[in-house]
Structures are given as structure tokens and as C-alpha cells.
Amino acid sequence: MQIVADLHIHSHYSRATSKDLTLEHLWKWAQIKGVTVVATGDIAHPGWFAEIQEKLETAEPGLFRLKAELAAKMAEEVPPTCRSEVRFLLGGEVSNIYKRHGKTRKVHNLIFAPDLETVARIQTRLERIGNIRADGRPILGLDSRDLLELVLEIDPRCHFIPAHIWTPWFAMLGSMSGFDSVEECFGDLTPYIFALETGLSSDPPMNWRVSNLDRYTLVSNSDAHSPQKLAREATLFDCELSYDALFAAMKSGDPATFKGTIEFFPEEGKYHVDGHRKCGVRWHPQTTLAHGGVCPVCGKEVTVGVLHRVERLADRPEGGRPARTHPYLSLVPLPELLAELYETGENSRRVQQEYWKLLGKLGPELTILREASLEAIAAAGGEALAQGIVAWHKELAPAGDTTCVFRDSAFADDVAKTNLAAILEQHGIANVRSL
Numbered sequence: 001m002q003i004v005a006d007l008h009i010h011s012h013y014s015r016a017t018s019k020d021l022t023l024e025h026l027w028k029w030a031q032i033k034g035v036t037v038v039a040t041g042d043i044a045h046p047g048w049f050a051e052i053q054e055k056l057e058t059a060e061p062g063l064f065r066l067k068a069e070l071a072a073k074m075a076e077e078v079p080p081t082c083r084s085e086v087r088f089l090l091g092g093e094v095s096n097i098y099k100r101h102g103k104t105r106k107v108h109n110l111i112f113a114p115d116l117e118t119v120a121r122i123q124t125r126l127e128r129i130g131n132i133r134a135d136g137r138p139i140l141g142l143d144s145r146d147l148l149e150l151v152l153e154i155d156p157r158c159h160f161i162p163a164h165i166w167t168p169w170f171a172m173l174g175s176m177s178g179f180d181s182v183e184e185c186f187g188d189l190t191p192y193i194f195a196l197e198t199g200l201s202s203d204p205p206m207n208w209r210v211s212n213l214d215r216y217t218l219v220s221n222s223d224a225h226s227p228q229k230l231a232r233e234a235t236l237f238d239c240e241l242s243y244d245a246l247f248a249a250m251k252s253g254d255p256a257t258f259k260g261t262i263e264f265f266p267e268e269g270k271y272h273v274d275g276h277r278k279c280g281v282r283w284h285p286q287t288t289l290a291h292g293g294v295c296p297v298c299g300k301e302v303t304v305g306v307l308h309r310v311e312r313l314a315d316r317p318e319g320g321r322p323a324r325t326h327p328y329l330s331l332v333p334l335p336e337l338l339a340e341l342y343e344t345g346e347n348s349r350r351v352q353q354e355y356w357k358l359l360g361k362l363g364p365e366l367t368i369l370r371e372a373s374l375e376a377i378a379a380a381g382g383e384a385l386a387q388g389i390v391a392w393h394k395e396l397a398p399a400g401d402t403t404c405v406f407r408d409s410a411f412a413d414d415v416a417k418t419n420l421a422a423i424l425e426q427h428g429i430a431n432v433r434s435l
């Protein structure tokens with residue numbers, strides 16, 4: 001079956017996350033977004049584990065569902081057009097901070113477990129190493145390699161995926177505290193790494209430029225810190241609904257079962273270019289080099305973003321690609337599109353009203369963005385929105401015959417945000433018309 005999976009999220013026990021990150025709300029928002037399998041997040045946290053045991057029950061092998069009485073209480077908040085089965089998979093993130101080869105390393109990693117007993121055993125082992133109760137994503141003074149060894153020792157069906165591998169401060173290949181290759185990070189256990197999470201600030205073509213990564217399956221997840229952000233990136237499968245089948249698809253990268261990813265435009269990610277957010281400095285790699293890497297506002301070295309970091313590790317020119325790749329689709333979340341269209345905030349009443357109206361008529365957000373026809377969207381949300389969305393459907397069409405209608409909302413001093421029209425143009429969506 002076709003499965004949209006989001007395998008990196010957080011619970012309300014993680015720092016800087018929404019109070020709404022409960023299993024009930026994740027169940028609700030998974031349906032609204034169109035996600036079939038969502039990770040529980042935070043499996044290292046005893047409090048969250050207690051909630052998982054209390055609220056979920058076993059479904060297919062290695063997967064769980066929300067108990068019927070809890071689902072019934074929440075069901076009214078899901079538009080009838082969006083209602084579907086949701087499964088949970090046991091997975092969470094750990095922050096490994098340690099010294100290796102004389103440097104401090106900070107690497108975020110995702111760990112997955114096939115059943116509840118395994119989660120209990122992982123927690124028992126991690127509790128001896130550090131504090132797993134203070135944060136849903138615990139900070140452990142443990143080498144990434146040793147964490148991998150630990151979970152595999154507990155159960156060889158555990159899996160391990162380095163998280164958002166390019167972000168500067170907390171990632172395997174990060175410019176500030178990472179490594180230059182998977183091998184350098186995982187040493188003798190490198191063969192157990194089979195998938196890499198590309199993160200919001202990079203897309204598959206950026207990763208394709210580094211031949212060292214060719215053998216890994218590239219996956220994408222939302223890393224949501226609130227339920228509304230679920231599935232802003234996601235991974236697509238066509239396989240049996242089970243823990244083993246999902247991981248077999250990632251391991252093999254077989255195009256029959258591993259269907260690729262849904263991506264943010266990397267320019268929208270927080271760490272795409274270089275700079276200092278609070279200094280209002282946002283530079284492309286060449287500008288950083290021209291300034292010797294120094295911020296003109298505060299005089300410190302700028303944070304080297306993902307684009308620059310990829311450039312440094314790349315051994316293929318822009319546009320180069322390995323023999324094996326998977327499809328990907330770049331999307332902008334619907335609330336953001338509506339905010340652009342109506343030139344107002346994502347949380348404004350206008351955008352919210354329009355969002356729920358569209359879901360009520362057309363179904364889950366990802367269905368609207370990926371599959372709805374021009375006519376259906378136009379009837380539900382107007383011609384301009386339909387033109388904009390369908391531009392993505394046609395992204396692979398020959399350049400020049402797509403039209404995209406949006407307003408500009410460039411924030412020159414914000415590292416996190418650039419002009420949507422410019423982004424679209426960079427991605428070959430020609431004829432971008434700015435209202």
C-alpha cells in the first residue's frame with residue numbers, strides 16, 4: 001500500500017515544543033496532513049514511554065494505533081474528508097555530544113525499536129549513561145558509534161538514522177561540530193548505516209553531489225516541534241504496513257517499495273545559507289569567502305550553512321547525480337501558500353478559515369498539494385491558488401510552461417525566509433508572476 005511516513009517528530013517532553021504534542025493530537029494532525037505512519041518521537045523518555053504504553057495498542061507487527069476510546073473523543077476535530085487510519089512507530093532522537101579526534105562533536109541521531117520491551121531495555125541502558133528525564137531528546141555524552149552499537153546489541157531489529165545530516169551545529173556532516181564522512185563518524189559500524197535524513201535545509205540534488213553518500217537511501221521527515229508542522233517533509237513508501245517492511249524498503253532502496261521524499265525548498269530551511277540571524281547577515285558561500293568568513297556586524301565568524309558545507313564536501317558539479325536516485329517533490333505547506341496568496345500571516349483568521357474550508361472540500365493537505373486537480377482546487381479555493389499548486393504538479397514539465405502566481409514577501413534580514421517567487425524561479429518554475 002501507499003504510505004506517507006513521518007519518522008522524526010518530538011513529544012511535549014522535548015525542549016521548545018508545543019504542549020499539544022500528545023498522541024491524540026498527533027493522531028488528529030496525521031490525518032489532517034495525510035500521514036499514515038508517524039513516529040512516536042522521544043522513545044528515550046520514561047514519561048513519554050508511559051503515555052505510549054497507556055494510550056497505544058498493538059496493530060500490525062511493530063506498529064501501534066491510538067486506543068479506540070481516545071480516538072473517539074478526538075474524531076470530531078478531524079474533517080470527514082480527512083479521516084483515515086494512523087499508525088505509530090517507535091522512534092526518537094538522541095543528541096550525542098562527545099570528543100572525537102580531539103574535537104567536540106555534536107550529532108543528532110534517530111533510533112527505532114520494533115517493540116515496547118526493546119524501548120524499555122534501551123531506556124535502562126541509556127539511564128546509566130546520562131539524564132534521560134530532563135528532555136525528550138536527551139543529551140548524552142556518548143559517541144554516535146557507541147549509541148549505534150548499544151541499540152544493535154539490545155536488538156538487531158533496532159535501526160539507526162543520522163538526523164538532518166547537514167545542519168551546522170548538531171549533525172553528522174555539520175560544519176561546526178560534525179565529521180567529513182559517515183565513515184569518520186561511525187568507523188567499523190558504518191555498514192549498519194543505510195539511510196540518511198537530509199533535513200529541511202538540503203534536498204536530494206544537493207546530497208547527490210557527494211559521491212560518498214551514494215549508497216545511502218535519503219529520507220525526509222518533519223522534525224516537528226508542534227503537530228501543525230507534521231509532514232512538512234516526509235518519506236513515501238509502497239509496501240506492507242509493518243515496521244520490518246518500512247525498514248526493508250529504506251535498506252534496499254528498491255524503487256518498487258521506496259518511493260522517495262517530500263521536500264521543503266531548502267532555501268526555506270533555517271540553515272541553508274551562511275550568516276548570523278540576529279545580525280541580519282545572510283550570505284551565499286561566495287560572499288562569505290569574500291569577507292573572509294567574518295560577520296561585519298559582530299566581528300565573529302559566521303555560521304557556515306548547508307549550501308556552503310555541501311560545496312566543500314562535493315565531488316560532483318552542480319546537477320551531478322549518482323546512478324541510483326529516488327524521486328522527490330518539493331512542496332510549500334498549504335498554510336504558507338495561503339499566507340502568500342492573501343498577503344497575511346499563516347495564523348491569521350483568513351488563512352485558517354481558508355485552510356479548513358479547503359480540507360473540508362478536498363481532503364488532507366498532502367492530497368491537495370500532490371494530487372488534487374486544477375479544477376477541483378479552483379472550485380474550492382479560487383483560480384490563483386489552483387495555478388500556484390498545480391505549478392508543483394508540473395515541476396518536471398519542460399521549463400517555460402508553468403505559471404505560478406504569488407505575492408512577494410521577502411524579509412531581507414531574516415535568515416530563515418526568502419522570497420518565494422525567487423525560490424520558485426531558482427527551481428526552474430519559470431513565469432513566476434508576483435501579484
Ligand SMILES: [Zn+2]
Pocket residue numbers: 093108163164170
Ligand atoms: Zn535534531
Ligand SMILES: [Zn+2]
Pocket residue numbers: 008009010093137223
Ligand atoms: Zn528533532
Ligand SMILES: [Zn+2]
Pocket residue numbers: 276279281295296297298299300
Ligand atoms: Zn554577527
